[in-house]
Amino acid sequence: MRDLGRRKLRTTLTILGITIGIWALVVFGSMANKINALVEGGSTYYEGKVSVSDASGSAGGFAVAPMSLSVADEILAIDGVAVVMPDVTMLMDAEGASMSMSLPPMIAGSLAGADEGRETFPLNYAQGRALTPDDEGSSVTVLGADLARQYAVGVGDTFTIRGVEFQVVGVLEPTLTAPDQTAMVPLQAAQELFVASLPPMIRESIDPATIATTLTVYPADGVDPEVVADRIEARVAGVTTMTGKDFDEQIGSATEIFNAILIGIALISLVVGGLSVVNTMAMSIAERTREIGIKRAIGGSRRRIVRELVTEAGLIGFIGGAIGLALGALVVVLANEAGRPSGNVLFELTTGTAVTAVLFSTILGAIAGFLPAIHAARLDPVAALRYE
Amino acid sequence: MTDVTVTATATTQTTATTRGSTTTGDRTMPLLEGRNLRKTYRLGRTNTVNALRGVDVAIEAGEMVAIIGPSGSGKSTLMHLLGLLHGPDLNHGPRPELSFAGQPMVDLGEGERTRIRAREMGFVFQDFNLVPTLTALENVGLACDYAGVRGEPARQAALAALALVGLEERAGHRPAELSGGEQQRVALARSLVNRPRLILADEPTGNLDSERSAEILALLRRSNLAEGQTIVLVTHDAEVAAACDRVIRMRDGRIQPAASPVPAAETLVAGDRLLATA
Numbered sequence: 001m002r003d004l005g006r007r008k009l010r011t012t013l014t015i016l017g018i019t020i021g022i023w024a025l026v027v028f029g030s031m032a033n034k035i036n037a038l039v040e041g042g043s044t045y046y047e048g049k050v051s052v053s054d055a056s057g058s059a060g061g062f063a064v065a066p067m068s069l070s071v072a073d074e075i076l077a078i079d080g081v082a083v084v085m086p087d088v089t090m091l092m093d094a095e096g097a098s099m100s101m102s103l104p105p106m107i108a109g110s111l112a113g114a115d116e117g118r119e120t121f122p123l124n125y126a127q128g129r130a131l132t133p134d135d136e137g138s139s140v141t142v143l144g145a146d147l148a149r150q151y152a153v154g155v156g157d158t159f160t161i162r163g164v165e166f167q168v169v170g171v172l173e174p175t176l177t178a179p180d181q182t183a184m185v186p187l188q189a190a191q192e193l194f195v196a197s198l199p200p201m202i203r204e205s206i207d208p209a210t211i212a213t214t215l216t217v218y219p220a221d222g223v224d225p226e227v228v229a230d231r232i233e234a235r236v237a238g239v240t241t242m243t244g245k246d247f248d249e250q251i252g253s254a255t256e257i258f259n260a261i262l263i264g265i266a267l268i269s270l271v272v273g274g275l276s277v278v279n280t281m282a283m284s285i286a287e288r289t290r291e292i293g294i295k296r297a298i299g300g301s302r303r304r305i306v307r308e309l310v311t312e313a314g315l316i317g318f319i320g321g322a323i324g325l326a327l328g329a330l331v332v333v334l335a336n337e338a339g340r341p342s343g344n345v346l347f348e349l350t351t352g353t354a355v356t357a358v359l360f361s362t363i364l365g366a367i368a369g370f371l372p373a374i375h376a377a378r379l380d381p382v383a384a385l386r387y388e
Numbered sequence: 389m390t391d392v393t394v395t396a397t398a399t400t401q402t403t404a405t406t407r408g409s410t411t412t413g414d415r416t417m418p419l420l421e422g423r424n425l426r427k428t429y430r431l432g433r434t435n436t437v438n439a440l441r442g443v444d445v446a447i448e449a450g451e452m453v454a455i456i457g458p459s460g461s462g463k464s465t466l467m468h469l470l471g472l473l474h475g476p477d478l479n480h481g482p483r484p485e486l487s488f489a490g491q492p493m494v495d496l497g498e499g500e501r502t503r504i505r506a507r508e509m510g511f512v513f514q515d516f517n518l519v520p521t522l523t524a525l526e527n528v529g530l531a532c533d534y535a536g537v538r539g540e541p542a543r544q545a546a547l548a549a550l551a552l553v554g555l556e557e558r559a560g561h562r563p564a565e566l567s568g569g570e571q572q573r574v575a576l577a578r579s580l581v582n583r584p585r586l587i588l589a590d591e592p593t594g595n596l597d598s599e600r601s602a603e604i605l606a607l608l609r610r611s612n613l614a615e616g617q618t619i620v621l622v623t624h625d626a627e628v629a630a631a632c633d634r635v636i637r638m639r640d641g642r643i644q645p646a647a648s649p650v651p652a653a654e655t656l657v658a659g660d661r662l663l664a665t666a
Binding site: 290291293294295296297298299300301302304380381382385 | 468471473474498499502503505506507509510511513517518519520521530531534535578579
């Protein structure tokens with residue numbers, strides 16, 4: 001092992017080659033993780049329920065056109081429907097979100113407890129409490145982790161949404177998906193905010209208490225959400241439904257392609273890094289042919305020579321991987337901090353990615369050293385001794 | 389190298405006779421014995437070189453033997469066979485035999501031969517062949533390691549071997565920081581550290597001036613006398629050969645019949661001159 005330190009330049013260059021490959025793997029892998037977490041969160045959210053929205057307009061599963069609450073009664077009458085919960089969701093920024101890689105900040109209003117305990121998406125509270133039915137009529141909010149952090153507000157502070165001041169009563173733990181960017185408010189408050197955003201002519205003709213943007217339909221126990229969705233589309237005019245399966249088909253396939261591109265880029269950098277390791281190891285071992293001849297002549301076994309060289313190559317891989325991981329983690333943290341104010345938190349470095357990256361580079365290094373090591377150990381010691 | 393002193397020849401001759409009488413007394417088997425040793429090397433696709441054309445050789449335990457001969461005479465090849473670095477050719481002639489300490493060597497696998505090299509033999513080369521990235525102590529310690537001795541015992545043995553060649557103060561230096569004579573002494577310490585039965589030295593003084601050569605030879609002789617180690621050395625140098633108990637002269641891949649136990653120094657030197665001008 002001491003050999004490594006005494007061959008500084010070449011060792012440094014080899015390590016640098018691996019570092020770059022692993023760095024790319026960590027950065028792109030973290031980006032893919034983040035996207036996967038978003039998609040998975042969505043997938044989990046839509047699982048086991050049917051989201052019904054007005055057929056005239058919906059974007060990415062979030063309805064933008066209001067529908068009458070009378071539709072809820074129609075749906076509730078359908079066989080297999082257990083609960084219908086009205087929601088009002090809208091973009092926090094009334095002018096519409098700027099182009100963004102991640103989810104835009106949202107306002108979500110719903111009647112606390114209206115799901116009758118059927119909601120399965122887990123929400124944990126970092127501070128304060130959840131909204132309760134008693135909050136209806138008051139201006140209180142529970143903020144997602146990213147929002148709270150971005151605006152540096154906590155329980156007891158006031159948070160202004162579309163010009164209206166809300167009292168923060170709770171802050172969520174990070175979920176890595178939509179709720180992180182969401183301000184949850186009572187249904188009534190959301191309905192009022194929604195109506196206030198409409199053009200004045202329409203505004204006057206609508207009673208805020210009668211509208212929703214989405215109806216979340218929980219099927220009765222043992223009923224397939226797909227079946228319920230089909231029945232709703234057949235019986236109720238002017239609505240569109242979205243199930244977990246629809247979400248996976250629409251969003252999932254798009255992110256799969258994106259992930260494939262990211263992983264592809266990371267793999268290319270890794271192959272380039274890997275080839276440079278193979279090349280450097282082969283060169284390094286060729287240059288040491290004579291030394292290997294000496295060791296063989298004075299009684300070093302083939303196995304011993306191979307073990308020495310492979311261990312050395314693996315160690316080079318490990319060091320390169322560890323440095324690559326450190327640099328990658330630095331980029332991820334800096335980029336996330338830089339992007340947080342604009343809501344562009346693009347990276348999620350998981351333990352799995354970190355361990356995989358270092359393990360991969362260690363194994364890659366060892367494999368890269370293996371063939372040249374076998375070759376060197378099989379050389380005729382006398383010929384190797386004469387090698388210049 | 390042209391000046392051959394007659395006194396050296398005379399003194400070694402007496403040593404040879406005294407040692408000869410002690411070894412023949414117990415009538416043991418030779419330490420090394422080879423029969424029908426042949427070796428052909430391929431050079432390129434069609435060229436072959438008959439480096440050894442059938443050699444019978446016996447080396448008694450405790451002997452210090454020089455193998456001499458012009459370049460290409462097969463002396464290094466013979467040493468590689470005796471040192472188990474190469475195996476003899478098995479085809480095109482009577483079956484070769486090679487025994488070391490009474491054990492047959494010809495059919496041994498590479499792993500077993502490596503083990504014997506590590507534990508029973510010591511090697512010294514013309515160009516020292518130390519591992520450049522290791523210190524003197526680590527170079528010597530490497531031989532211990534290969535012989536299965538590790539940790540503190542290995543360190544102590546390596547230090548003792550370095551002390552034997554007068555280099556314990558240079559233990560922490562790397563080969564590049566040592567002179568040629570010092571490097572060869574480290575190599576000698578490495579060959580001695582496991583107290584092997586046999587030391588094989590290929591032109592050990594070839595890269596050294598006469599003073600350093602004398603040092604190395606004196607050290608070899610000392611360990612030969614003190615430990616009873618058998619020493620086989622290949623050399624061009626008549627003076628070095630003259631310092632040995634016995635000389636095996638080779639030419640064209642064969643051993644020349646021994647006219648006398650000590651070579652005629654003049655013919656040797658003349659032979660070298662001929663080679664140099666050729």
